[in-house]
Amino acid sequence: MSAVQEKKQVKPNVSRVILERLKVLDDLPRFPNALMKLEQMLSSDKDVHLDEVAALVAQDPRLTAGIIGAVNSARYSPGYNITNIEEAVQRLGTQDVRMMAHAINYQSTVKTKPPFSEKEFMRHAMLSAFIAQALAKAVHFDQGEAFLCGLMHDLGAYLLAIESRDKYKQVMLDSAGDAAFFVQTEQSVFGTNHAVLGGRLLQQWRFPKEIVMGVAMHHAPHSAPEEFQNYAYLTYLAEQGAFFGGLTNGVVTHKGEVPADTLLNGLEYFGLTLGHYNDLVLNATELAKESSLI
Incomplete structure (x- = not known):
């Protein structure tokens, strides 16, 4: 096969294509x-x-x-x-x-109404941010960067939803609101998922790599480059904490009652117990309420 033919067969980056299309439509946050x-x-x-x-x-x-x-x-x-x-x-x-x-x-940031509850989406994001900050304080990470990881971890879900309301409704239907299947369903329908897409936009906005990778890899922290696994695990734990705190994101409607393996792996990564994690979530929830953001 010639170099020209190989070049023709290179597939475009799906996340980049989606962001370019949303920019043209003036639908980017x-x-x-x-x-x-x-x-x-x-x-x-x-x-x-x-x-x-x-x-x-x-x-x-x-x-x-x-x-x-x-x-x-x-x-x-x-x-x-x-x-x-x-x-x-x-x-x-x-x-x-x-x-x-x-x-x-x-x-x-929402310019176009998505096919899910904006109020639930935002409350979940705010609580995730405060939980991420609390986790960062406990494990001696940069609290500001952790806060932003938690805040914007689901940014890509909004982007996919406004890219195609019908496709995203189908994702929500096919996954039955179950987080365990949601990312896989996004990937099969769109050719990318909300974590990767959100990370791509943050990269375009020139956020620090820790935030970009924390968001992009929060559903597969074990697969992140070693130097970024810390922020990927932290972002995942922040998201899960918000779910356990009772605030769904409007997209995923329910979680399993038993802690997922990834959550337990994340706690082990940081040397935290489940009891300590639960206390951090409760304290962060109170701080978020005092700040009038949830």
Whole structure:
């Protein structure tokens, strides 16, 4: 076979094709310039001043209102009402500003209605983010990156659903809402799955590799490159914790009662007991409620 013939037979990357099509249709989730600059600023090695962070957030009225709302929630409230972004950023600190800004943006990321409950989808994402942060604290990982892994682990499910509502409804029907079969069904119907597709978009948005791989491999953490298995397992445990906490994602409607092998493997990977994990999930749920995000 000639080199030309071989080249013709190379199949296009399905995830990339889907993202290109959604971009043309203006259906990709929003990622505002202010948030992109904030992410670049806070993920760099240089020292960052809080007034620089406040100035960036102030460029986006929606983020500004959300951050001020967050700082006045039960979790952060100093006992008096904070009304300006400079004081809000001082109160939260750079790490929590980064996490809250992404959470606020993610809540309004849906541009086209998917064929499942947006409310359930978002509540599950928020709780997963807080559980991921709690896990990261327990195992001494970067809490900000863990939070973002948990927050955006199902981003690809939304992308597949708006790529083809009919196909995604079929995926939901064929898998009977069971997580054990869901990823396989997505793969057979679309030629990719929500984890890989979400990771691809995060890569295009230039997120750190730990977040990209944590999301892309969270349904197969044992298959991730060794240096990224930690974030893949952490993201998987965060997702499962949200399910065990009673918040489904609107797509998968039920979970088995017995912990899956992957979950037990993840706990073993980090040296955590099931009891410790359950406590982390409960504590993270309370924090999420205090932050008014679920």
